Amino acid sequence: MNVVTFGELMVRLQPYNYERFVQADHLEFTFGGGEANVAVSLANYGAHAIYVTKLPAHAIGQAAVNSLRRYGVDTTKIVRGGDRVGIYYNEKGASQRGSVCIYDRAHSAIQEATTADFDWDSIFEGVDWFHFTGITPALGPNVVDICREACKAAKAHGVKISCDLNYRGKLWTREEARAAMTDLCQYVDVCISNEEDAKDVFGIEAEATDIYAGEINREGYKSVAK
Structure with missing residues (x-):
């Protein structure tokens, strides 16, 4: 199976072990991104994954490309240009202390990309599946346009489309997410969501469920799916 995933690949800076930011004097340097993680997983399962x-x-952009190549991900469709790779600082949680994520991704290459950067007709030749998440269009209205063009081209090539809603409140408002994802999801064959994303993005709540109080009604999820 040939699968295309589309998103932002960022530098991940993280203190060693479970140190807090204020304790650390060294940070581990790796790369990460939701759709890139999917591509790596698919490549590990034996699929032809194209990111x-x-x-x-x-050099930092090249290091990001190399980080995917080492797992067998096809990077030949990655567009080169722009000035910076987005960064996120991650502090791992421990016991009752939750993780902390701080973004520094403004003006990254993908955030400032345009629809002219991607030849989706060429990208989708011989492809079976296209995957993206709600994180990518959250980068800006221009990236919403890019995602829309990708979805239209995928449909024209008979490619199945999946989307993980994956709402990120640090990137956009619920109203912005609802407008963009309502539009994009008209092209989507498989929508991946949990109860929190369904509520945040579409205002759809599971019956007799309070996600914040931990009260779960399994039957309520049928109504969410409908």
Whole structure:
């Protein structure tokens, strides 16, 4: 199976072990991104995984590309250009202390990309499946446009489309997410969501369920799906 995933690949800076940011004097340097993680997983399962994004042509951008190549991900469709790779700082949680994620991704190459950067007709030749998440269009109205063009091209090529709603309140408002994802999901064959995303993005709540109080009614999820 040939699968295309599309999103942002970022530098991940994380203290060693379970140190807090204020304790750390060294940070571990790796790369991460929701759709990139999917591509790596698919490649590990034996699928032909093609990852699409835009990255600068400098050494950090190349290191990001290499981080995917080592797992067998096809990086030939990655567009090169722009000035920076987005960064996120991650502090791992421990016991009752939750994780902390701080974004520094403004003006990244993919955030400033345009629809002219991607030749989706070429990208989707011979492809079976296209996957993206709600994180990618959250980067800006221009990236919503890119996702829409990708979905239209995928449909024209008979490619199945999946989307993980994956709402990120640090990137956009619920109202912005609802407008964009309502539009994009008209093209989607498989929508992946949990009860929190369904509520945040579409205002759809599971019956007799309070996600914040931990009160779960399994039958209520049938109504969410409908």
